[in-house]
Amino acid sequence: MRIHVICLLVVSLFSSAFSDSYLLPRPLVLQYPSEIVTRPKKSDEDVINLHCTSWRFAAETNNLSPWKTIPEECADYVKDYVLGKGYVTDLERVSEEASMFASSVEFAGDGKDIWIFDIDETLLSNLPYYIDHGFGLEVFHHSEFDKWVERGVAPAIAPSLKLYQRVVDLGYKVFLLTGRKESHRLITVENLINAGFQNWDKLILRSPDEQHKMATLYKSEKRDEMVKEGYRIRGNSGDQWSDLLGSSMSQRSFKLANPMYYIP
Amino acid sequence: MRIHVICLLVVSLFSSAFSDSYLLPRPLVLQYPSEIVTRPKKSDEDVINLHCTSWRFAAETNNLSPWKTIPEECADYVKDYVLGKGYVTDLERVSEEASMFASSVEFAGDGKDIWIFDIDETLLSNLPYYIDHGFGLEVFHHSEFDKWVERGVAPAIAPSLKLYQRVVDLGYKVFLLTGRKESHRLITVENLINAGFQNWDKLILRSPDEQHKMATLYKSEKRDEMVKEGYRIRGNSGDQWSDLLGSSMSQRSFKLANPMYYIP
Numbered sequence: 456m457r458i459h460v461i462c463l464l465v466v467s468l469f470s471s472a473f474s475d476s477y478l479l480p481r482p483l484v485l486q487y488p489s490e491i492v493t494r495p496k497k498s499d500e501d502v503i504n505l506h507c508t509s510w511r512f513a514a515e516t517n518n519l520s521p522w523k524t525i526p527e528e529c530a531d532y533v534k535d536y537v538l539g540k541g542y543v544t545d546l547e548r549v550s551e552e553a554s555m556f557a558s559s560v561e562f563a564g565d566g567k568d569i570w571i572f573d574i575d576e577t578l579l580s581n582l583p584y585y586i587d588h589g590f591g592l593e594v595f596h597h598s599e600f601d602k603w604v605e606r607g608v609a610p611a612i613a614p615s616l617k618l619y620q621r622v623v624d625l626g627y628k629v630f631l632l633t634g635r636k637e638s639h640r641l642i643t644v645e646n647l648i649n650a651g652f653q654n655w656d657k658l659i660l661r662s663p664d665e666q667h668k669m670a671t672l673y674k675s676e677k678r679d680e681m682v683k684e685g686y687r688i689r690g691n692s693g694d695q696w697s698d699l700l701g702s703s704m705s706q707r708s709f710k711l712a713n714p715m716y717y718i719p
Numbered sequence: 720m721r722i723h724v725i726c727l728l729v730v731s732l733f734s735s736a737f738s739d740s741y742l743l744p745r746p747l748v749l750q751y752p753s754e755i756v757t758r759p760k761k762s763d764e765d766v767i768n769l770h771c772t773s774w775r776f777a778a779e780t781n782n783l784s785p786w787k788t789i790p791e792e793c794a795d796y797v798k799d800y801v802l803g804k805g806y807v808t809d810l811e812r813v814s815e816e817a818s819m820f821a822s823s824v825e826f827a828g829d830g831k832d833i834w835i836f837d838i839d840e841t842l843l844s845n846l847p848y849y850i851d852h853g854f855g856l857e858v859f860h861h862s863e864f865d866k867w868v869e870r871g872v873a874p875a876i877a878p879s880l881k882l883y884q885r886v887v888d889l890g891y892k893v894f895l896l897t898g899r900k901e902s903h904r905l906i907t908v909e910n911l912i913n914a915g916f917q918n919w920d921k922l923i924l925r926s927p928d929e930q931h932k933m934a935t936l937y938k939s940e941k942r943d944e945m946v947k948e949g950y951r952i953r954g955n956s957g958d959q960w961s962d963l964l965g966s967s968m969s970q971r972s973f974k975l976a977n978p979m980y981y982i983p
Contacts, residue, residue, distance in 0.1 A: 505804055508772075508805070509808045512779060512809055516780060517972070517974070518812070518816050518973055544773045545773050555784065556784065710780040
């Protein structure tokens with residue numbers, strides 16, 4: 456009986472390898488642990504959990520096509536993740552990994568080693584906004600979000616603030632590269648300072664003629680300029696792959712979790 | 720009472736934003752769902768699960784420093800993931816996402832549109848080997864693994880076989896780009912064919928002088944050559960970021976899950 460259940464599990468993963476036309480030279484000897492056989496049947500909640508965890512992995516690894524909202528069936532899952540321990544655990548880990556790398560870089564001492572930070576969902580959290588807007592279930596609403604930004608009350612992501620201070624203390628130049636628009640410069644500076652961020656070297660926002668550029672292109676062009684000016688981009692922290700991929704990529708990139716929205 | 724518990728949760732995420740020195744202009748109005756307050760205390764198993772899921776995310780998003788073994792405390796977690804529904808669900812999703820993208824590309828019809836596949840943990844599964852070697856808990860053992868490769872019995876990853884057939888049917892040229900060595904060409908071809916893979920256009924293995932190159936460099940150089948020959952790399956499927964990152968990157972990259980080992 457035990458053997459039968461094991462075989463079913465194997466076939467679900469490797470079905471094609473065991474069909475008649477692709478018969479393997481000899482049967483695989485699979486030593487499956489016994490607990491798999493005795494595990495209870497999955498509840499509906501387990502099924503949703505599995506499905507939404509898989510969706511979240513696909514989002515975080517950049518495997519999904521551009522998406523505008525989170526899957527409806529994952530609304531509670533995303534809410535539980537961002538308000539529970541999962542999100543903060545992930546944020547702490549990426550901060551620690553980045554900090555370890557930052558400490559390991561050997562500096563030339565010429566002031567040309569830089570670290571790039573994105574702002575939204577990287578240094579500042581818009582979670583208070585998303586709590587009121589379905590955690591990504593609602594389609595992004597520019598003017599509503601602008602109103603939130605203009606209040607200037609987005610709190611710091613604590614693990615990112617810790618990394619930020621470490622990076623500044625180590626002697627990196629810090630460049631903030633954000634998709635926010637130039638007209639939000641003052642309120643962004645005020646918000647950053649109130650949230651504890653200080654001593655950055657550049658704050659780069661989108662100029663009016665850059666409004667409709669894809670984020671990947673806009674950020675790549677800004678990184679290209681930095682490289683042209685002789686800077687070495689050692690680290691780059693962002694919650695979107697469009698913060699990290701493209702040209703003039705950083706020596707190491709750090710992807711912060713964000714299961715609520717996607718920016719191409 | 721309810722309010723108190725809510726505050727603690729918020730502070731854990733945004734602690735720095737609420738300390739005296741960084742006082743925000745006004746308190747945030749956080750509307751937290753009631754179920755968070757009534758949720759039971761996490762068991763030890765929940766804590767390990769949270770920790771290891773976070774580790775797996777960090778691995779899959781390329782946030783970790785190079786690692787040689789999985790964390791000891793995550794041994795059971797990784798085993799349960801790869802033998803349970805989690806891994807196969809993730810493999811099916813990446814196959815479907817890649818398939819949708821492959822179908823959406825408009826072809827020039829000149830035979831220059833290609834799809835790159837890695838082999839190990841992308842087309843063929845070495846899970847039968849890793850079942851006998853601690854699912855990544857043991858340090859990688861070259862000669863032991865070579866013996867397994869030389870048996871030529873690695874089964875197909877069924878969702879990848881489905882994608883592969885779709886990509887071939889759509890008219891892409893298929894290039895297999897693997898870190899396996901040239902001396903394993905014959906057994907690799909035999910294994911691939913027995914597992915159901917056919918009609919690839921190139922199978923690129925490491926030549927003896929490429930043995931000690933980092934995978935990212937080796938694979939980038941091979942992609943550079945493809946681009947020089949006029950090929951358009953539309954898709955690239957691999958379980959390692961060293962399959963996907965570097966120069967001449969693919970239009971879209973697809974990261975298959977692999978929590979068992981890391982290749983720089």
